[in-house]
Amino acid sequence: MTVTRNLLPPHASADDPRITLDEEVGGIFENVPPYPPRTEREAEFYTLGDGEMFINMGPQHPSTHGVLRVVLKLDGEKVVDLDPVLGYLHRGVEKLCENADYHQVISQVDPLEYVSSLFCEWSPVMAFEQLLDVEVPRRAEYIRVLSAELNRIASHALFAGWMALDLGGLTPILWSFIERDEIVEMLASLTGQRMLFNYFRIGGVNGDLNHDFMSRLGDWMSRAVKQIDNDTGLLNENEIFVRRMRGLGVLDRDTALRMCATGPNLRATGVPFDVRRAHPYSIYPEIDFDIPTRTEGDCLARYLLRMDEVKQSLRIIDQCLHQMPDGPIMAKLPRLLRPRPGRAYASIEGPRGQYATYAISDGTDQPFRMRIHDPSFIHLQMVGLLTPGNLVADTMAIMASLDPIMGGVDK
Amino acid sequence: MTVVARTWQRLTIPGRVLLALLVVGALLTVPLVLLIVFSDELLAIVGANLPIVRFVVAATAILLMTIPTAFVIIYIEMKGIALMNLRIGPDRVGPFGSLLSVVHGLKVLMKEDFTPTGADPTVFTWAPVVVYLASVMSLLVIPFAPGLFGQDMNIALLYFFAVGGLTVVGLLMAGWSSFNKYSLLGGLRSAAQVISYEIPLTLSVVGLLILAGTMSLNQLVLNQSGWFTNWYVFQQPLGALIFFIAATAEANRTPFDLTEADSEIVAGFATEYSGMRFGFFFFAEYVNVFIISALTVTLFFGGWNSPFPMPDIRLALDPGSLGIGLLLVIALVPLIGTLLFAAPFWLLRSSMPSWQALVLGFIVFNIVAVTLVLGWAFISFDWVAGLIWFMVKTYGFVFLFVWMRGTLPRVRIDQLMGFAWKWMLPASLLNLFVTAAAVIVVGALRGGR
Numbered sequence: 099m100t101v102t103r104n105l106l107p108p109h110a111s112a113d114d115p116r117i118t119l120d121e122e123v124g125g126i127f128e129n130v131p132p133y134p135p136r137t138e139r140e141a142e143f144y145t146l147g148d149g150e151m152f153i154n155m156g157p158q159h160p161s162t163h164g165v166l167r168v169v170l171k172l173d174g175e176k177v178v179d180l181d182p183v184l185g186y187l188h189r190g191v192e193k194l195c196e197n198a199d200y201h202q203v204i205s206q207v208d209p210l211e212y213v214s215s216l217f218c219e220w221s222p223v224m225a226f227e228q229l230l231d232v233e234v235p236r237r238a239e240y241i242r243v244l245s246a247e248l249n250r251i252a253s254h255a256l257f258a259g260w261m262a263l264d265l266g267g268l269t270p271i272l273w274s275f276i277e278r279d280e281i282v283e284m285l286a287s288l289t290g291q292r293m294l295f296n297y298f299r300i301g302g303v304n305g306d307l308n309h310d311f312m313s314r315l316g317d318w319m320s321r322a323v324k325q326i327d328n329d330t331g332l333l334n335e336n337e338i339f340v341r342r343m344r345g346l347g348v349l350d351r352d353t354a355l356r357m358c359a360t361g362p363n364l365r366a367t368g369v370p371f372d373v374r375r376a377h378p379y380s381i382y383p384e385i386d387f388d389i390p391t392r393t394e395g396d397c398l399a400r401y402l403l404r405m406d407e408v409k410q411s412l413r414i415i416d417q418c419l420h421q422m423p424d425g426p427i428m429a430k431l432p433r434l435l436r437p438r439p440g441r442a443y444a445s446i447e448g449p450r451g452q453y454a455t456y457a458i459s460d461g462t463d464q465p466f467r468m469r470i471h472d473p474s475f476i477h478l479q480m481v482g483l484l485t486p487g488n489l490v491a492d493t494m495a496i497m498a499s500l501d502p503i504m505g506g507v508d509k
Numbered sequence: 510m511t512v513v514a515r516t517w518q519r520l521t522i523p524g525r526v527l528l529a530l531l532v533v534g535a536l537l538t539v540p541l542v543l544l545i546v547f548s549d550e551l552l553a554i555v556g557a558n559l560p561i562v563r564f565v566v567a568a569t570a571i572l573l574m575t576i577p578t579a580f581v582i583i584y585i586e587m588k589g590i591a592l593m594n595l596r597i598g599p600d601r602v603g604p605f606g607s608l609l610s611v612v613h614g615l616k617v618l619m620k621e622d623f624t625p626t627g628a629d630p631t632v633f634t635w636a637p638v639v640v641y642l643a644s645v646m647s648l649l650v651i652p653f654a655p656g657l658f659g660q661d662m663n664i665a666l667l668y669f670f671a672v673g674g675l676t677v678v679g680l681l682m683a684g685w686s687s688f689n690k691y692s693l694l695g696g697l698r699s700a701a702q703v704i705s706y707e708i709p710l711t712l713s714v715v716g717l718l719i720l721a722g723t724m725s726l727n728q729l730v731l732n733q734s735g736w737f738t739n740w741y742v743f744q745q746p747l748g749a750l751i752f753f754i755a756a757t758a759e760a761n762r763t764p765f766d767l768t769e770a771d772s773e774i775v776a777g778f779a780t781e782y783s784g785m786r787f788g789f790f791f792f793a794e795y796v797n798v799f800i801i802s803a804l805t806v807t808l809f810f811g812g813w814n815s816p817f818p819m820p821d822i823r824l825a826l827d828p829g830s831l832g833i834g835l836l837l838v839i840a841l842v843p844l845i846g847t848l849l850f851a852a853p854f855w856l857l858r859s860s861m862p863s864w865q866a867l868v869l870g871f872i873v874f875n876i877v878a879v880t881l882v883l884g885w886a887f888i889s890f891d892w893v894a895g896l897i898w899f900m901v902k903t904y905g906f907v908f909l910f911v912w913m914r915g916t917l918p919r920v921r922i923d924q925l926m927g928f929a930w931k932w933m934l935p936a937s938l939l940n941l942f943v944t945a946a947a948v949i950v951v952g953a954l955r956g957g958r
Contacts, residue, residue, distance in 0.1 A: 153690045161772035175694070175922055264772045266763065266919025272594035332916070338764055339918050490694070491773045491921050 143181050149173055153490075157186045161264045161494045164504030166478070168493070175489045180482060187508040195468040200226050200300060200435045203465065208294040211474065211506040214253040216246045217448035218506075219298040221455040222468070224379065224444035226300045229437035229459050237425040238302035239381045244418040245288060245297065247411040248315075252281040253449035254404045254411075255329075261401060261498040262333055265342060273329045277322075284314035301429035307422075315419075322412055330405050343398035347484040347496035350395055357483070358476050361451025363500055366403045367395040373447035385417050397499035404501075407449075436463050450474055450501055470509060474502040567659040571648045576614070579795040583610035585904070586795075586911045593915035614788065622784035625688055632686035637782070637789035639679030644796040646672045651803050652727050654813045654895030665726040666718070669804065670711055673759065676797070677703040680768060680778050683790070687781040695777025698922060699768035703759055705926055709933035710755035713748045716944035717741055717808060730812030737816035742809040747940045749809040751933055756801040758925070761794065763914040767922055802906035803899070810902055813895030846874035 135141035146152070156167035165186035171179040191210060195203045203222055210218040220242065227234060255278040259271030282292045287310040289297035297304050333339050349359070351367045364371055372389045374382040390406035392399040439461045445454035451473030460466040477500040484496050520528060544551065555562050584599070584607055591598025599606025624630055647669050649659035662668055677700055684696015718724060720741065721732050733739050742749045758765040769777035779790050806812060851870025854861055886893040920928070 151690060153694075160775065175698075262918060266766070266770060266772060267917065268590060269594050269915050272596060276595060333918075336916075336918065338920055341924065342918070342921055489921060489923065491767075491770065491919070494772055 140181075143169075143171065143179055146171070147173075147178070150178055155493075156183075161498070163260065163497065163502065166497075166502075166504050166507070168481075170490065170493065172490065175491075177485050177488055177490060177493055179486055180493070182478060182481060184478075184508055187504050189509065191509045192468050192470055195222075195470075196465055199463045200437075200465065203468070204298060204300075205294075205296050207470065208296055209505055210470065210472065210509060211448070211450065211503045212293060213256050213503055214249050214449050215293065215295050216242075216249040216297060217446060217453050219295070220246060221444050221446045221453045222457065222470070223298045223300055224446065225442040225455040225457040226435070226437070226465075228442035228444060229440060229457060230300065230431070230435060232301045232429045232431065234301060234429055235426045236381065236423050237306075238427045238429075240418050240422050241303050241307060241427060242298060243380055243382070243385070244415055244422075245285060245295075245303075247414045247418070248281050248285060249295075250411050250449045251408050252278045252285075254408050255281075257404055257449075257498075257501050258330065258333065258401065261495070261501075262339070264494040264498040265339060267333070267336075267339070270329065270332050273332065277325065277329065280314070280318050284311050284318065287311045287314060299428060300435065301431045302427045306427050315415075319412070319415065319419075323409070326405075326408060334402070334405075340398060342492075342495060343401060343499070344394075344396060346397045346488065346492055347499060348394070348396045349480060349484060353480075353483065354395070357480055359451070359480065360473050360476070361448065362403045362407060363400055363451065363477055363480075365389065365391045366399040368393040373445055373452050377445060379444070379446060384421070385414055387413050387417075397495055400499045400501075404449075434463055436461060445471070448473065450477065450503070450506075472506040472509065474504075474506040475509075478502040478507050564660060568649065571659055572645055575645055575648065575792065575796045578799050579792040580610040580614060582795040582798055582907055583613070583791075585907060586914065589908065589911040590915045593912070614792075617788035617791070618785050620784040622786060623781075625781050627688035628781065629686040629688075632682050633781075634786070636679050636683035636686060636778075637786045637793070639682060640676055641679075641789045641793045641796075643672055643675035643679060644793045644800060646675075647800050648796070648803075650726055651800070651807060652730055652812060653803075653899055654892040657892050657896065658727065661725060661727050663723070663725045666714060666724045666729075666808075669726075670707070673800075674703070674707060676759075676793075683778040683782070687778070689781050691774045691776070691780045692778050694774045695768045695770075695780070698774075699761065699778060701922070702761070702765065702767060702925060702929075705929040706755045706758035706765075706933070709751055709929060709937045710759060712934070712937035712941060713751035713755060714808060715937075716748045716940050717745050719941075719944050719948055720744060726807050726812075730807060730814060733811040734814045735818055737811060740809060740811040740814075745809065745940070745944065747936060748944075749805070751937050751940065752808065753805055755929075755933060756805065757910070757913070758929070760797040760801050762798060762910055764917040764920050765925060766919060767925060770919055772919075798907055798910050799903065802903045802910070805906055806899065806902040813899040815894065815898050819894060843871075843874065843878075846878065847871045850874045850877070 131140075131144065135144055144152075150171055150173050153170045153172055154167070155170055156162040157165040159167075162168060167183040167186065169181040169183060170177055171181075189209075191206055194206045198206055203226075204219050207218045207222050208215045255274040259274035259278075262270035285295060286292045287308065288305065289295040290305075291297075349363065349367055351369060354364050354367045355369065359367075360371065360373075368391055370389050370391045373379070374387075375389055387410045390403055390410065392403050437459045439459055441456070441458045443454065443456045445452050447453075452471065453473065454471035456467075456469040456471070457465050458467040480500060481493075481497055481502075484500075485493050488496070517525065517528075587609065588598045588606065599609035602608040602612050624633055650662055650665040650668055652658040652661075680699040680703070681696045684692045684694075684699070687693070717729075721729050723729060723732075729741075733741060761768045767773075767777075769779060774780075779787055782790060847867060847870045849870070850873040851863075851866045854866040854869050855863060858866075883893075887897060888894070
């Protein structure tokens with residue numbers, strides 16, 4: 099390897115700090131990673147085969163959905179292996195929750211999955227209610243379901259747009275953002291925020307339905323189906339899109355179950371598991387809706403399944419509006435919450451899968467331990483299973499179809 | 510030197526500008542004087558080498574034309590895609606934001622021009638030039654209107670493909686010299702893509718050449734005159750389709766824009782480029798869009814021909830015959846016209862201040878006058894009519910490209926190559942064979958040979 103010297107700029111001297119390593123090996127390339135391998139897997143991954151190269155995607159890459167970094171090992175355009183590097187958005191939310199009192203936890207967990215904040219609030223709130231033995235008023239439960247299903251639609255709208263953008267389509271993201279913006283605006287009039295709602299409270303919700311919210315919702319519901327069909331038509335009937343997604347990143351039923359996949363990613367493999375039906379909570383038992391499943395398990399199935407879910411969410415919202423009871427929206431609770439010592443577990447069905455919270459109380463006004471289970475983290479692990487053997491362009495499609503949100507992955 | 514420097518330091522900014530202008534003027538005076546002194550000899554030289562002079566003028570004009578063309582197409586794309594996305598799009602600079610692309614061009618000029626460590630500076634610098642020149646050189650043979658073309662070659666089409674193939678060299682240079690793996694992937698993708706699609710692109714026009722019997726673009730356009738049914742698209746529909754798709758891939762446009770797929774390989778070959786070097790790539794892309802639209806129009810959609818035979822009307826207006834009266838017309842017509850068109854505003858809307866009525870009248874007068882003059886030119890001059898028809902058709906195709914970009918996602922590299930070799934190539938060969946057979950059969954039936 100004598101060519102390396104020629105790659106250097108003419109002014110580079112031997113003690114240039116950029117040249118840190120043996121010229122025989124890498125010249126002005128740094129070793130990847132810059133430390134010796136720590137595990138066997140790392141040693142295997144960071145050994146290049148014949149004609150292979152590393153390419154570093156992220157954390158500032160345009161389509162890694164946040165600050166995910168993926169080291170790809172490429173053979174030409176084909177991905178041989180990949181190594182997701184996490185932690186660029188780690189904020190220590192669980193630890194922060196243990197140092198906040200029970201009310202403050204809600205605002206700490208809000209930005210976990212920032213595109214569907216209400217679901218992040220819901221599972222801790224449910225766990226704390228179990229610790230405190232609170233009965234949530236029925237109107238509050240209905241409002242929770244109503245707002246959360248709206249948030250699910252907003253999240254899936256964002257998913258469809260992002261996915262199309264990762265495949266090079268410019269228009270779908272802006273069309274789906276129209277839906278998302280209408281929903282987010284109406285949630286803003288309900289909760290006061292567009293993104294991090296901070297709306298659920300232990301024992302109820304923060305505010306009752308108001309006129310602004312109801313008029314926006316009624317206006318939107320009257321044209322939602324037509325509008326969503328119009329938006330998805332641009333992708334569903336697109337030959338290029340369908341051909342790229344069909345048969346790509348096939349996740350089979352057994353692998354999905356073994357990897358603990360939940361939510362749409364699991365249901366796209368044919369397992370009709372939905373926390374809303376499997377472990378019913380809130381008022382979901384009283385509401386009539388289907389659990390859409392698909393058997394293909396590929397990217398197209400995951401996309402279409404989410405679009406089916408949007409239709410079911412519309413059904414749920416419709417029923418909530420018809421069955422909405424009168425009554426209080428908050429249970430009677432003391433200012434200072436000191437639950438009895440014990441532990442509680444609550445899980446809900448979010449737009450990405452099962453969110454769960456496991457909380458331990460030691461009798462003080464702060465949780466002793468809080469563990470948050472996030473589906474994005476689980477689903478991100480499957481990128482490593484599904485991607486090798488595909489092309490670079492497919493990495494984006496697979497990652498987008500699994501729909502991980504880095505805020506939830508890194509916590 | 511210090512004396513000059515000190516004097517320069519003491520000058521104010523207007524003074525500096527004035528001084529610089531004076532110096533430039535002084536320097537320009539010498540060639541001007543020489544020009545006047547040797548004007549007869551110069552004219553004789555020009556007369557003797559008229560083709561060369563014509564070529565130089567045409568090349569300069571085309572080079573200068575590319576920049577506004579790119580600006581216009583960039584604006585069309587920004588605004589068009591914005592409207593398709595249900596956005597507003599550019600609306601701040603100029604009327605309806607139409608100057609935004611110009612401002613972008615200026616911004617690109619002023620940005621830092623950065624060469625990464627480890628890049629090969631020579632190749633890195635020349636890559637955008639090669640790409641841009643390849644585009645500009647292709648424009649040279651396109652007939653814009655009767656008598657309005659850079660160079661009339663008898664092998665114009667061959668020249669076009671040869672020069673167009675140079676683009677890939679520039680993209681490969683950019684990809685290789687950037688010292689970046691994303692750039693390298695982009696460069697290699699472009700090499701694979703452009704070379705693969707060049708084959709169906711070239712084969713798709715061979716059927717047309719058999720029909721036309723010429724490679725000169727001017728002759729091809731003349732062959733399509735008369736009613737629009739004479740356009741080659743009606744004799745070669747498959748050829749036109751293949752040509753359009755392959756040309757889209759050649760110009761690296763959506764859905765074949767894999768070389769700069771922003772969601773996959775950041776910006777492809779242009780990842781490390783900044784400033785005006787990036788600007789050259791950017792302009793070259795849009796000039797390419799114009800070129801392939803123009804060539805599609807020239808080959809298959811009648812070029813500068815009107816879709817129907819134009820009525821042969823000539824308005825015999827000779828402004829020179831008015832003599833001194835011309836000055837009177839120039840002075841009086843705007844005045845009278847403004848008053849004339851201001852009158853209805855003034856009379857019908859009594860609440861309107863008279864100055865507003867006058868301004869409105871002036872605007873309306875200008876619109877009417879420009880329309881009239883253009884209409885007169887359209888009827889009276891073949892080349893004006895031809896240019897207008899040509900531009901209308903070409904920008905129609907430009908809009909088609911914008912539309913495709915707004916609608917379609919990107920194909921994958923294996924789908925792209927498979928499409929070229931498994932579908933486009935057999936289809937273009939089929940087109941070629943069917944055309945050849947039809948020409949022979951028809952010839953045998955007609956001529957009995």
